[in-house]
Structures are given as C-alpha cells and as structure tokens.
Amino acid sequence: xxxxxxxxxxxxxxxxxxxxxxxxxxxxxxxxxDAAIEECExxxxxxxxxxxxxxxxxxxxxxxxxxxxxxxxxHEVRAFETEDEALAWLREQ
Amino acid sequence: MSATTMDAKAAMDTFVRETGGWIAxxxxxxxRCGICASACHFYQSTGNPDFxxxxxxxxxxxxxxxxxxxxxxxxxxxxxxxxxxDEDLLAWSRVVYEACTVCNKCALVCPxxxxxxxxxxxxxxxxxxxxxxxxxxxxxxxxxxxxxxxLGVTDDVFEERIEWVSDEWDVExxxxxxxxxxxxxxxxxxxxxxxxxxxxxxxxxxxAGESWTLSTKGRExxxxxxxxxxxxHTTLFIDRVLxxxxxxxxKRVMVTECGHAYDALRWTAPNLVEMPDGLEITHIVAVLDExxxxxxxxxxxxAAEDDGGVTFHDACKIQRxxxxxxxxxxxxxxxxxxxxxxxxxxxxxxICCGGGGGVIAIKSAxxxxxxxxxxxxxxxxxxxxxTVVMACSNCRLQxxxxxxxxxxDVKVRGLSEMVAAALDGTPASDGQSx
Numbered sequence: 001x002x003x004x005x006x007x008x009x010x011x012x013x014x015x016x017x018x019x020x021x022x023x024x025x026x027x028x029x030x031x032x033x034d035a036a037i038e039e040c041e042x043x044x045x046x047x048x049x050x051x052x053x054x055x056x057x058x059x060x061x062x063x064x065x066x067x068x069x070x071x072x073x074x075h076e077v078r079a080f081e082t083e084d085e086a087l088a089w090l091r092e093q
Numbered sequence: 094m095s096a097t098t099m100d101a102k103a104a105m106d107t108f109v110r111e112t113g114g115w116i117a118x119x120x121x122x123x124x125r126c127g128i129c130a131s132a133c134h135f136y137q138s139t140g141n142p143d144f145x146x147x148x149x150x151x152x153x154x155x156x157x158x159x160x161x162x163x164x165x166x167x168x169x170x171x172x173x174x175x176x177x178x179d180e181d182l183l184a185w186s187r188v189v190y191e192a193c194t195v196c197n198k199c200a201l202v203c204p205x206x207x208x209x210x211x212x213x214x215x216x217x218x219x220x221x222x223x224x225x226x227x228x229x230x231x232x233x234x235x236x237x238x239x240x241x242x243x244l245g246v247t248d249d250v251f252e253e254r255i256e257w258v259s260d261e262w263d264v265e266x267x268x269x270x271x272x273x274x275x276x277x278x279x280x281x282x283x284x285x286x287x288x289x290x291x292x293x294x295x296x297x298x299x300x301a302g303e304s305w306t307l308s309t310k311g312r313e314x315x316x317x318x319x320x321x322x323x324x325x326h327t328t329l330f331i332d333r334v335l336x337x338x339x340x341x342x343x344k345r346v347m348v349t350e351c352g353h354a355y356d357a358l359r360w361t362a363p364n365l366v367e368m369p370d371g372l373e374i375t376h377i378v379a380v381l382d383e384x385x386x387x388x389x390x391x392x393x394x395x396a397a398e399d400d401g402g403v404t405f406h407d408a409c410k411i412q413r414x415x416x417x418x419x420x421x422x423x424x425x426x427x428x429x430x431x432x433x434x435x436x437x438x439x440x441x442x443x444i445c446c447g448g449g450g451g452v453i454a455i456k457s458a459x460x461x462x463x464x465x466x467x468x469x470x471x472x473x474x475x476x477x478x479x480t481v482v483m484a485c486s487n488c489r490l491q492x493x494x495x496x497x498x499x500x501x502d503v504k505v506r507g508l509s510e511m512v513a514a515a516l517d518g519t520p521a522s523d524g525q526s527x
Contacts, residue, residue, distance in 0.1 A: 014261040018289045023504060025497045046257050049285040069245045071233070072285050074494065 004031040008039060017043070021050040027090050031083070032058035041065050049073050053093045055086035094186065094228050099179040104223035108156035111215050119212055120157050122205040123147065129199035129209055134444045135192040138464035143184075144192045146199035146209045152177060152185050153216050182225040189216050190227050191458035194450035196409035201442065217322025226321050229455045234317045234326055241333070243317045243454070244281040251312050254284050255291070262292030265299055269341065270306035275380075276343040277305050278314035278334055280351040282486045287350075290486065293513030294349060294377065300516050301389040305347075311337020314354040320451030324365060331362045338372060345373035347380055350507055352410030352449060352485040359415070376411060378484045381512050382420035385427070396515030397428040400504065401479025404436050406469070406492070407443035408485035421484060421508055428515050436472040444468055446483075448491025466495035473503055484508040 001024070009017075028051070032040055037059045044056070045065045049072040056079040066077055076093065080086040130136045130145035142148065158165035159174060168174040195217075197210025220226060226234070233243035240247050246254070252268075259266045267273065277298070283290045298305045311334040318326025338346050348355045359374040384390045397403055405421055412418050418440045425433045438444065447465030452458045469492075473481055481503055483489055492505040 011261050011263050015289065015292075022287075022289075022493070025500075025502070046254075046288075050288075071236070071244050 001026055002029045002031060004033070004035070005040070006034045006036075008036060009043060014043065017047065018050070021047060021052070024052055026052065027093060028052055028054035029083075029086060029090055030054055030056040030058075032056060032061070035059060037061065044077075048077060051075060051077050053077070053090070055080055055090040057081065057083050057086040094183070094225060094231070099182045099225050100223045101177050101179050101182055104152070104182055104219040104225065105156055105160075105177050107219040107222040108153055108215070109160045111218060112153070112157050112161065116153070116212065116215065117157065117161065119207045120150075120154050122207055123154070124205065126204065128202055128204060132198045132202040134196075134198075134447055134465040134468055135461050137444075138468050139461055141192070141461075143188050144461070146193075146213065149185070149189050149193055150209060150212045150216060152181060152219065153212060156219075182220060182223050185216065186220050186225040186227060187457075189213055189220065190230060191452060191455050192461050194409065194445045194447065194452050196445035196449060197413065198409065198442070198444065201413075214322055218324065219322075221322045227455045227457065229457075230317070230320060230451050233451075233454050234321050234323070237313070237315070237317045237330060238326065242281040242313045243315055244285055246281040246284050246313065248309055251284065251309065254288065255307065258288045258291045259295075262289070262296075264292050264295045266291070266295045267306045269309055271341050272304075273306035273341060274304040274344045275306070276308055276311060276338045276341060276346045277349060278308070278311055278337075278346060278354075279349045280315040280354060280486055281313055282315065282351070282490060283349060286490065287486055287507065290350060290507050290509055293507070293509045296513050297381065297384070297390060297509065297516065301384045303384075303389075306341060306343070308337030308341055310340055311335070311346075314348050314351050314358070316354055316357040317451065317454075319353055319357040319361065320454075327357060327361060328365045331357060331366055334358060335362070335366065335369060335372075339369055344371070345375055347375050347377060349377050350484050350486040350489070350509060352408040352487060356410045356414055376415060376417060376484070377509055378411060378417045378420050381509065382423055385424065390512075391517040392424070392427050392512065392515040393517055394427055395430060397425075397480070397511055398430075398432055400429065400506070401432060402477050403429040403433050403480045403482060404473060404476050404478035405433075405439075406436070406446065406481055406483040406488055407440055408483060408488050409443075409445045409449060411484055412443065413441045417484075421482070424508065424512060425482065428511055434476050434478065436476045436478070444472075446488040446491040446495070448494075449485075449487055453487065453491055453494075462491070463495065463498050466491060467499065470495065470499055470501055473501075478503060480504040480506055482506045482508050482511055
C-alpha cells in the first residue's frame with residue numbers, strides 16, 4: 001500500500017494511524033513528497049515499533065529516526081532516495 | 094548459550110535445594126501415564142514427544158531420585174542411573190523454555206492432580222542457576238536488570254512515550270501522583286507497541302473518576318526474571334513495582350494487559366517478598382467489570398457489533414490461573430450481545446496462544462510457536478470469528494504475529510480498547526480509523 005500525507009496531522013489522524021498499523025498486514029511504501037518532514041519524522045519515530053515492513057522515500061529523513069533497538073520492532077523499515085529503489089527493496093521483502 | 098558454559102552441578106544443587114515435601118509428593122504421585130501430553134499445545138501441534146509435560150520435568154525427577162531415594166543413590170553410584178550432564182541442560186533448555194509457556198493446562202487433565210506448571214518452573218530455576226537460559230531470553234532479563242525494562246524502555250523513553258500518548262490521544266495520564274488510590278503498571282509491550290492501550294485505559298479510569306497514577310519507579314509490570322525462573326531477578330523486578338507503590342502510598346496495584354506479570358505480582362510475590370500491608374493486587378479485567386457493575390462507567394450496548402463475529406481468547410495466567418473468566422464475558426455480552434461466540438475449548442480449558450512464558454522472545458522457538466498458534470487459528474475459524482479479543486498484551490503480540498504468519502484477516506483487539514471505544518459519550522480510539 002502506498003501512503004502519502006500532506007500538511008499537519010490532527011490528533012484523530014494519529015489515533016486512526018495507530019489503529020491502521022495494528023490491523024494492516026501488508027507492506028507500506030511511504031511517500032514523503034509534499035509532507036511536513038519534521039512532523040513526519042516525529043510520527044515515524046513514535047510509530048516505528050508498530051510499523052509493518054516499509055520503504056520510505058521522497059525526502060531525506062534523519063537516520064536516527066529509524067535507528068532504534070531491535071527489540072522494539074518486528075519489521076524492517078528503511079529509507080531510500082528514490083521511489084524505484086524503495087519499490088525494488090520492498091518487492092524483495 | 095552452549096554446553097561448555099553450563100554448570101550441571103549448579104542445576105543439580107538447585108533441584109535438590111528446591112525439592113521439599115511438596116515437590117516430592119508431586120513427583121511420587123506421577124504414574125507417567127502421559128495424559129498431560131494431550132493437553133499441551135506444543136505436543137498437540139508438533140507431535141514431538143520431547144514436548145510432553147511429563148518429559149519436561151524429567152530432570153527434576155532424576156535429581157530427586159538420585160539424591161533422595163536410597164535405590165536411586167545406589168544405582169547412580171554404580172553408574173546405572175545417568176547423572177545430569179551439560180548436554181542434558183542444553184536439551185531441556187530447548188524444551189522448557191522454547192516449547193512451554195508454563196500455561197499449566199497439563200495440570201488440568203492430570204488424573205493425579207499434579208501441578209506440572211510449577212514443577213516446570215522449578216526446572217527453569219535449576220537451568221537458570223546453571224546458565225542454561227536461551228540467549229534471547231537472557232538478553233531481555235539483563236536489559237530489565239540494567240535498564241528497568243526488557244525492551245530497553247528507560248526512564249527517558251517512558252516519559253517521552255507517556256507524554257506522546259497523553260498529547261496525541263488528548264487524555265490526562267497522571268505520573269507519580271502521591272496519595273492516589275490505584276497504581277497502574279503497564280508492560281513495556283504496551284508502552285512501545287500498543288500506545289492506544291495506554292490512552293484507552295487512561296480514558297476509562299478518568300471517566301470512572303478513579304484516583305490513579307503511573308509511577309516512574311514502578312513503571313514496568315513485565316517480569317522476565319519470572320520467565321527465566323530466577324527467584325533473585327523475579328524479586329528484583331517485583332520490588333521495583335512495590336517500591337513505586339510504597340512511595341506513592343497507593344491502596345492497590347492494577348496490572349494492565351499482561352498475564353505472567355499478574356501471576357508474578359499476585360501469587361508469586363507473597364512467597365518471595367514481604368507484601369505491604371493491605372495492598373491489593375488486581376487486574377484490569379476485574380477493574381473493568383467492577384466499574385461497569387458499580388455504574389461508574391456506562392457502555393453502549395452493541396458497540397462492537399460492527400466487528401463481525403467476536404470471540405474471546407482466555408489467557409492462561411489471567412483466566413485459568415487468575416479465575417477472571419466471567420468478567421470479560423459479561424463485558425463482551427454488552428459490547429457484542431449478538432455476535433459474541435466462544436471458541437472451543439474455552440474458559441479454564443482454553444489452550445494457550447503459544448507465545449507466553451517468554452517463548453515469543455526466543456527466536457529459535459518460532460517453529461513450535463507458530464505450530465501452536467495454528468491450533469488457535471483453527472479454533473477461531475471454527476467459531477467463525479472475525480475479531481478476537483484478549484486482555485493480555487503478550488497474547489496480543491502472538492496473535493498479531495500469528496495471524497500475519499498464516500495470512501489470516503482476523504482482527505486482534507485488546508479488551509480495554511473495546512471497552513474504551515464503547516464508553517458512553519467518550520470519543521473512541523478505534524472508532525476513527527479510515
């Protein structure tokens with residue numbers, strides 16, 4: 001599934017995202033083009049332990065956001081420069 | 094962990110030290126009929142005879158015979174009876190840690206009434222003394238010793254996550270509030286992986302007008318020392334919670350959605366430490382039921398009817414051990430009066446999810462963990478369940494992983510989450526998904 005979000009997140013959207021991440025069983029392609037990058041980084045950091053396998057592209061993100069202890073997550077999440085690279089990795093997962 | 098780093102003598106000494114009249118009576122009563130195997134989800138799902146509960150306690154029985162029975166002593170001295178070796182420790186480590194959740198269903202079917210779960214826990218105690226704990230599990234124990242949490246949820250991480258939940262879910266979460274009645278202790282699984290559970294429980298308690306608080310000192314309810322079988326570590330982790338309770342002067346400690354932690358705090362703690370006078374240990378399931386009965390919260394009838402067929406997973410430590418069997422059912426009959434249905438077997442006879450007792454933390458246990466979950470999946474299918482509800486976040490992790498592993502589309506829900514979503518006049522955290 002491809003995910004994209006522009007503008008700020010409301011509380012309701014953050015809560016809906018938590019429910020979605022609990023239920024979703026597939027892989028995610030996260031497109032950060034047009035996103036509020038600092039806010040997205042914050043949400044990715046907070047939701048990282050709940051995230052399914054995901055490839056992020058579209059904007060550079062601080063590597064420390066994804067660099068969390070292995071015990072906190074069950075699935076790999078990686079950042080890529082281009083959509084092609086992200087898709088290629090995601091297809092291998 | 095390897096055979097070269099183990100100490101078989103330490104295991105033997107521990108087995109002997111632990112063996113009192115109670116263990117002796119249990120071991121003497123066993124006729125080795127093997128009926129216990131029929132109750133074990135690991136044996137049922139794999140057919141591996143090493144996973145039979147009677148075999149899991151074999152080391153303890155061997156130690157008992159060799160030290161306490163005159164014939165056993167003679168036969169051991171003559172070399173007829175095999176002494177416990179490092180290789181034995183390695184073999185039993187794979188059995189009692191990686192193919193046992195200490196769910197104690199085996200005790201339910203034993204015609205002699207032998208409490209196999211506690212005996213298996215004693216085998217773990219001997220293996221822990223001998224350094225025969227699987228590496229993954231031991232790493233989590235060490236993390237909990239050093240950082241206060243098996244997942245490495247430090248004070249800073251705890252504070253950051255609670256603030257985040259409080260802010261995004263727009264709910265007040267009191268921390269270190271002296272004089273509160275109830276200390277709520279979450280597991281780090283909930284802190285890291287189920288943040289909505291924290292918000293939902295906070296919302297319920299606030300709606301009920303409960304005087305409650307979290308504690309930075311007693312912030313971790315999971316007890317990996319209990320999984321390990323180490324009395325020293327179990328005590329250390331229990332003490333942290335009780336210190337938090339003492340410091341804040343609470344009247345009760347409420348364990349949130351964690352089963353083994355409930356067992357450790359409610360039944361094991363009084364055997365290991367001096368419990369503060371009058372301190373009640375309770376579980377969120379009991380509290381939810383109390384709040385509804387007392388009219389302190391009102392739930393919308395049928396609020397979960399849109400979730401399709403709803404079933405409940407009985408957790409071994411909360412329902413079978415804890416006896417909280419009717420409480421969740423009373424709640425679900427309000428939430429899903431038409432669509433609630435039981436899996437078979439259920440209540441105290443339910444089978445374990447396969448991930449408890451620390452098994453989910455051990456990577457090499459994955460094959461049998463998934464095999465055991467396959468039984469649960471069959472039961473959910475037979476019940477035509479679209480949603481499965483539980484009150485244990487360790488079970489919930491196993492269910493989430495299991496349904497993904499098997500490609501099932503059954504939704505996995507926490508009971509508190511469903512109750513919070515049904516609070517009359519309160520915004521629901523699961524009612525806003527798109």
